[in-house]
Amino acid sequence: MKVLMKGNEALAEAAIRAGCRHFFGYPITPQTELAAYMSKRMPKIGGTYLQAESEVAAINMVLGASAAGVRAMTSSSSPGVSLKGEGISYMAGSDLPALIINVQRGGPGLGGIQPSQADYWQATKATGHGDFHILVLAPSTVQEMVDLVSDAFDLADQYRMPAMILADGMLGQMMEPVSLPEEAGKPLPAKEWAASGHQGARPHHIINSLYLTPDKLEQLVQDRFARYEQIKQKEQRAEEYLTDDADVVVVAYGASSRVARGAVNKAREQGLKVGLVRPITLWPFPVDALRKAASHAKAMLVVEMSMGQMVDDVKLAVECKTPVHFFGRTGGMIPTPAEVLEQIEKLV
Secondary structure, eight states, X not given: OEEEEEHHHHHHHHHHHTTXXXXXXXXXXXXXXXXXXXXXXXXXXXXXXXXXXXXXXXXXXXXXHXXXXXXXXXXXXXXXXXXXXXXXXXXXXXXXOEEEEEEEOBOSTTOBSSOOOXXXXXXXXXXXXSXXXXXXXXXXXXXXXXXXXXXXXXXHHHHTSEEEEEEEHHHHHOEEEEEOOOOOOSXXXXXXXXXXXXXXXXXXXXXXXXXXXXXXXXXXXXXXXXXHHHHHHHOOOEEEESOTTOSEEEEOOHHHHHHHXXXXXXXXXXXXXXXXXXXXXXXXXXXXXXXXXXTTOSEEEEEESSSSXXXXXXXXXXXXXXXXXXXXXXXXXXXXXXXXXXXXXXXX
């Protein structure tokens, strides 16, 4: 049975059904409904909801909960995620899984509360200081927001690293029918590394990101990057839509991909061979799908709600073998299908 839910609330309910019982956050538009939903639901199911004194405090509470072996999460919007950056880096350096949700708003600075995709660089390249990556998944519908929450928790646990759902104000505030998963019935994965009490049966577990011996730290970082290479090979995700014969391939993620799909459909009605590649994992970036599409395309058009960030990764993925063009709106402005179609027609 499907129920009508707002994106922010669907994210929260999906996290609960994925076994999350510990939420730490701080209100900020346009994701406040997520935290508000958690504040109502968590006490009823024996979970923990805590509104921290700041975003900095919230992410460090997530760190502590994750270190104890439980599924924990936080959510925020663009300026708040910036404040969480140090804690995310500490978690990556401690090999701790958790879920971070960013419902993006316009920036820089306080910017505005309208939808944006200007945090792509932050999410995929500079979430915090040091050599590390986090998993980044980008839904395009409220149903996909629900589906990717469970996947994000599972991947974070599997690879022992933070995961992020990168959404935006449009998806967070949108209401759509969704099918919710059943409550997690099976036990969550055992975390043999967790600092959860040893009852004298094993040595102490120490969760730490501080290593004063440089050769030790170098080895740990190198080992982590070897794991990242495995993730790049195994976990790339993208949707390919009408790309088999496409002369022009549009590349867009999240809310922008919904606009782009409308433009692609209009172009097809006009007899134009146009397709869409929609990255679902922003890290690892789906280079395989893009190279496949670029192998026969004459041009690629990247559409973003920013001044152009993912476009750099598209250019790297296709290795300059296919011309890559860009169209974007920023500051909270949403591109229209007509605007994207106009760009497609110019390329054709």
